[in-house]
Amino acid sequence: MDLARPDLRPDPSLSRQEMESLQREIAAAAAFDDDHALDPAAVAVESAASLADGLPPARPDAVANETLPGTGGAVEESGVPTVVGVDQAFRTDRAGDRPDAAVSAAVAFRDGTVVEYASATTPLSIPYIPGLLAFREGEPILAALDALDAEADLLVCDGSGRIHFREAGLATHVGVLCDVPSVGVAKSLLCGEPDEPTAERPAGWRTPIRADDAVTTAEPGTVIGHAFQSRQYPNSRRVNPLYVSPGHRVSAESAVDLVAALCAGYKLPEPTRLADAHAERAKGDAE
DNA sequence: GCGACAG
């Protein structure tokens, strides 16, 4: 898989200042609006996969359709868009403490079912630094996408997109480098302010997240994402909402609509949930 | 100086 923007791919030796200015370039290259309206109904996942007996098998015939020569992507090929969830697990060295390598997983969905699994193991370069997550996890994700035969029409990333100090979170970083529509799904809020308090909301509830002073590249008040209650228990309301934001080529509104369509009864959207499980499995296989 | 922040 060749990158659409190799010029924006970070060099491992960048200083912190250089990483931050690269993020401003990436944000400037990002499109936070809808281009070819990807219909949430076309990517919806109707039933949640059971993980009790391991991961479901990939539907055998589907990937072959996408790898026919001379095709321009999955949608052109079959009319059915491909959604790819990406997530990672971390392997620790035998001494037992420091994370040693990232195990990235990419899981492709079409018609609500898994069509392909891929993974890659990548040595870790820099530690986790809030705001610079993409420099730790971006390359591992690209490696997993490289190992995937399917062409993604939408990437679902585990982390923020536009909800970021410089509007260039992980989902934006990966989406722009690949020039693929992407959304970010985070379990906690990095920056920005919800319009309404998010505690104890019923399933389906959502509220805009607006840029605050921590977002240095946007006018305060700009809608940069949404809090979205993907799941809730009827009586005891203890599930925290997701924080969904556009990565690239998707609006804030479409990003939540797409994620809502990809959720099938669990807190996390199915592509993310299965990518998480596949990353765990791949990590275990290597040990 | 304090705060505060995805995974």
Add this chain to the structure above:
DNA sequence: ATCTTGTCGC
């Protein structure tokens, strides 16, 4: 993210 048993509530 990761280290981990039980426990409470769907």
